[in-house]
Amino acid sequence: MNPASAALRALRRVALPVGLVTCLATSAFAVDTHPGPDSDKQFFPIASYRVGPYASAGVQIWAAMIDYLRYVNEVEGGINGVKIVWQECETEWTADKGIECYERQKHGLNGAPVAIYLPNGAPAAYALTDRAAQDKIPLITLAYGRTEATDGRVFPYIFPVILTFYSEASALVNYIAEREGGLDKLKGKKIATVYHDSAYGRETLEPLELLAKTYGFENIQIPVADPGNEQSSQWRQVREAKPDWVFLRTWGVSTPVAIKTAVRFGFPADRIIGDVWASSEEDVLPAGEAAKGYLALTPYPAGASFDIHQRLKKAIIDTGKSDLRDTSTFGSVYYNSGLTDALIFVEAVRIAQKKFGNRPITGTEGQWALEHLKLDNARLKENGFYGLVQELQLTPADHEGGGAARVQQWDGTKWTPVSDWVQADRALLRPLIDAKSAAYAKEKGITPRDLSQDLSKQQ
Amino acid sequence: MNLFLETLIGGLLAGTMYSLVAIGFVLIYKASGVFNFAQGSMLLFAALTFVTLLEKGLPFAAALAVTIAILILGAILIERTVLRPLANRSPMTLFMATLGLSYVIEGAAQGLMGAQVHALDLGIEDVPIFIGDVLISQFDLVAAATAVTLALVLALLFNNTRIGISLRAVADDTRAALSIGINLNRIWQIVWAVAGIVGLVAGMLWGARQGIQFSLSLVVLKALPVLIIGGFTSIGGAIAGGLIVGAAENLAETYVGPYIGGGITPWFPYFLAIAFLYIRPAGLFGERALERV
Incomplete structure (x- = not known):
């Protein structure tokens, strides 16, 4: 074996483990920014x-x-x-x-x-x-x-x-309470949620269940499968249930179709409150006249x-x-x-x-x-x-920070805000969030950060 | 009983809207044996062109005429650039060509006319009509009448005109049709143009209901179970398939849905279609393929 090939083999023996270790080590740290002329931007x-x-x-x-x-x-x-x-x-x-x-x-x-x-x-x-x-x-x-x-x-x-969707659900209930004359007036009311049958749509099932138990309203849940361009059977169920309010948690075409079908089944648009993803001009314009009076929650009116x-x-x-x-x-x-x-x-x-x-x-x-x-x-x-x-x-323990929404109403041509910021009851929902995050941590083997030092610094 | 009747009638009427979409597929399949993957894109393009022209200030009739003219030109272009070079290739090759075509048409629609959502008012009010206590949608009634009229017109066209007979000849035996002088290229142009016009009608009705936007092309998802049940080669089958799918999915959502979590309308028609495939692979009115082995 000549000295050059021996040196090459030795180098390979060293380089491979070193390379692997380097890769593993760097993967645990922040990614590097590739150098370039815009490093001051x-x-x-x-x-x-x-x-x-x-x-x-x-x-x-x-x-x-x-x-x-x-x-x-x-x-x-x-x-x-x-x-x-x-x-x-x-x-x-x-x-x-x-x-x-x-x-x-x-x-x-x-x-x-x-x-x-x-x-x-x-x-x-x-x-x-x-x-x-x-x-x-x-x-x-x-x-x-x-x-x-x-x-x-x-x-x-x-x-x-x-x-978050949890805060959105709570803000909705608080807005309805405002309209009904107080949280105590929610007892015995019926709130139906017509929701997109997806991870997004199902996100409010749990908080609404808790809110219904807390305030005593009847919680009706009706799923609409994607894309939701035919909703007669869902709105027939709404008509049978005779809810006082409908929370519309749809997305894309399922929103204008829902509004039109609701009105066809005799449910007034001004008793429907859309969620964040059912609150844009694109959601109501295709519904035409039927959307007049429709309400929607939004964090950006x-x-x-x-x-x-x-x-x-x-x-x-x-x-x-x-x-x-x-x-x-x-x-x-x-x-x-x-x-x-x-x-x-x-x-x-x-x-x-x-x-x-x-x-x-x-x-x-x-x-x-x-x-x-x-x-x-x-x-x-x-x-x-x-x-x-x-x-x-925001804080290290709270990555949401706000938890309020405004309600706006569609008049046929434009949205008009009809409420100030409606705050969610985040303290009530936080145990649900903590339970879900703890379950995630357990599933992924994550040790939650100890924030006591950050909190003491803030205080 | 009222709930059952209302669900059934509502479902049947909704089903005719599915049939409208399915008819476009049937036309092309009958003439070339190809499942046209681009039918949804054609529907979107047609409806988007129509509503864009309306918004530019053209009267309804003029916008309709110009859109039809554009669809005819589009059909000629597709035949010249996609179908003619691929003549005598396998159905799978043609199918893949329509898959590519769908991207081209969707891209052209969005590039030329933008991505905005458009409202379309056809002047048909979506108001309830009560027969006793049973609620029926006026819009659905008009849509059903349109679908039936369209099916009748197409049936007359295919059974009583020279073009229709030529088309049937091509569908039965392409080589024999060619040997007696039928112009296959012209037939394809006509069929694609008619499929485009059927797509326009379906797109207008669906667009009036949900707005004209990119996702309008997704309404074709409902057409596949309709075609499997009714058969790929029969316009009457498309109507029957649509009625079955519409009624079955609505009844299932109302009576079965609450016990299994609801939201079953997207998959239930496919479940039904699989059941039909077991019993009648060619569909209710489809032609059974006989092959010499």
Whole structure:
């Protein structure tokens, strides 16, 4: 054997284990950002769906995000001087493409790091739960995804900020109580939930059962299977049950079909309260006249009269820089949801910069910032989101933070808010969330974080 | 008893809406033996074109005429660019071609006309009519009448016109039809155009109910069990299959659903279709394939 081949063999013997150990070791840490010319910028990855069945919602959401980021860059000079760069990746709202986009974008863009990732779809959000924790990249799942991720002890990298489905159910009951004259008036009432028969739709079964037991109303649950384009039998059941209110937890075409069928079966639209995913213009426009009076819960009400819209109109819309092809949707529910998502990202980066310095923020720093995110009304007035976004305070133990919704009513052409923020009874529901997160931790062998040190620091 | 009657009648009427979608498949299958995977995309494209033209300010009749003209042009284009080059290939090859075609049509629809949701008001009120205590939807009645009329017109077309007889000849024996001078390419163009127009009618009715949006193409999911039950080659079978599926799924949801968790309408028709496959593989009115071995 010549010395060269012996050296090569020795090198192989050493290199292979070292390589394996290195791979295993690095997989336990945060992902690296690939170097590049934009290392002084902050990357905002956009996992978008501009094609496919949900594109009509998507085009407005991404436009809002891009408009706001452009506004922050051009009018505010970036986040404390750090410019934002963004890149879209098409997911078609599917888990497989969602994962592909995440893997492609998690290393940043031309050196600009990822602070926060938005999966923008329940399938991808569920699929990325473990990967994100491993890569130490926080995921924001605003108004979708796992409710139990509220428990930051078990889900340090998932943030179902602002409103989970549990809080939505509680806010609904509290709103009905407001309309009926108090929580004590709920006793003996009937609330029927017509829900999309999916993980999303079934998410409120448990909290509504608890709320019904607590307040004494009759809890009727009627599933509608996807896609829900024929619902006669469901609404016949509603008519037979004679509920006082219907909570409509549908999605896509099943919402306008539900509203039309309800009215055909003699159930008034103004006694139907839609949930977050049945609260957009796209949900009611196809239902035409039948949708007049329909109510809906939302964490981001429609309207272009909020202060942020005036600022965007002047700097982005009127100057032709908007990403919206059809500017008539400026201020729509979906547009405003995109603004809210982008706001959380920008504010989290701002908070991280206070601790880590005015520079681009990494995933671990973004996670810290989200766990210390605080948006009070004074701050919301400063950034122009007062009225559109509720006050919000997240902690390591509470990744939701808000838990309120506003109710808006469709008048045939536009949504009008008909309530202030209706707060959920989060304390009542928290034991359910803790039980679910504990079950998840047990199943996955996760040891919940000990937050006593964080809590003592806060106090 | 009222609940049973109402569920049954409502189901039968809803079933005619499924039949409308299924007829489009039958036409193409009859002429070429191919399951047209692009039928849902054609339905979406047709309805989206129609509503876009309406929103551009065209009167109803003009929008309808222009849409039909576009569908005819589309059929000629499909025949020239997809079907003609693949003539005499296996049905599986043609099926795969229609699979690709569906993506092209959906992409073209969204690229040209956008992804927005459109409301479509056909002037048919979706109000209840009471016969005794039994509630019937006026919209469903109109839809059922449309489906039956369409089936009758197509039956007349295929039984009493030269084109119809040529089509039947092609369906029976393509080579024999070619040998007596029937222009296969022209037949395909006509059939795809008629399937497009049937898709337009179905798309308008479904679109008026649920809005015209990308997911409109998913209504074809209901057509498959209808075709298995009624047979792939019979327009009458599509009507019968639709009625069976509509009635059965509604009755099952009302009477069986509550005991097994509800939400059974998407899979129950397929369950029924599998049962039919065991008993009558060609469907109720389908032609039994005889092969010399």
